[in-house]
Amino acid sequence: DTVRKVPRGALIVFEGGDRCGKTTQCSKLVERLRSQGVDAVMWRFPDRSTSIGAAINAYLAEQSHLDDAVVHMLFVANRLEKREEMLRLLAGGTTLVLDRYSYSGVAYTAAKGLPHLSIEYCKSVEVLLPAADLVLHMTMTAEATAARGGYGQERYEKVEFQKKAMEAFEALRDERWAVIDASGTIEDIHQQVVAVTEPVVRQALAGRALGRLWD
Ligand code: TMP
Secondary structure, eight states: OOOOOOOOOOEEEEEESTTSSHHHHHHHHHHHHHHTTOOEEEEESSOTTSHHHHHHHHHHTTSSOOOHHHHHHHHHHHHHTTHHHHHHHHHTTOEEEEESOHHHHHHHHHTTOOGGGOHHHHHHTOOSSBOOSEEEEEEOOHHHHHTSTTTTSSTTOOHHHHHHHHHHHHHHOOTTEEEEETTSOHHHHHHHHHHHHHHHHHHHHTTOOOOBTTO
């Protein structure tokens, strides 16, 4: 048809269990994209710098108790408060590399196994945000991540819970997801990440439309 295609940034999301190396890979990917002349920035969710983020941080550090449905909504609100800026950056041609996003929101809450907080419910309260162009799903066993330094400091860093979150991630996978074996070296993983990301960034620049979550 006659719709004009506008170049835009890509929305690239890293997901996976705690301590699987997402943050390291996000930084390396942004560095690599910039070295290729792509305008790219890295964000993390939860964004702990906002007042909602501070409430989430206290909850994760087990300094506060919150109802499970309430904390779920705080994570959602923490993304919604960044929605406008996100859309503005993408439309302006900046590629966003996210260390967790709505997929973590759904997977971690659903992993609690509470009937009123099902995957379907969690998806239904998070429909105003753009879908990722690519989800890099970093996979590793819960036992292997538990052996890593610093594990166990936050609320969800428990092997049984992590296993359930990992199962929930698997249930969310679709054709926009790429599975990355997170047990290799930082450099090997980075090469796999670059290979799947670069074509997606090019498609966004060529004007492929941004999707909506769960569509
Ligand atoms: P982080 O360690 O990547 O900062 O993530 C903090 C924890 O919060 C991690 O255990 C995953 C969890 N989480 C949720 O439960 N819901 C969400 O929406 C997000 C983004 C993270």
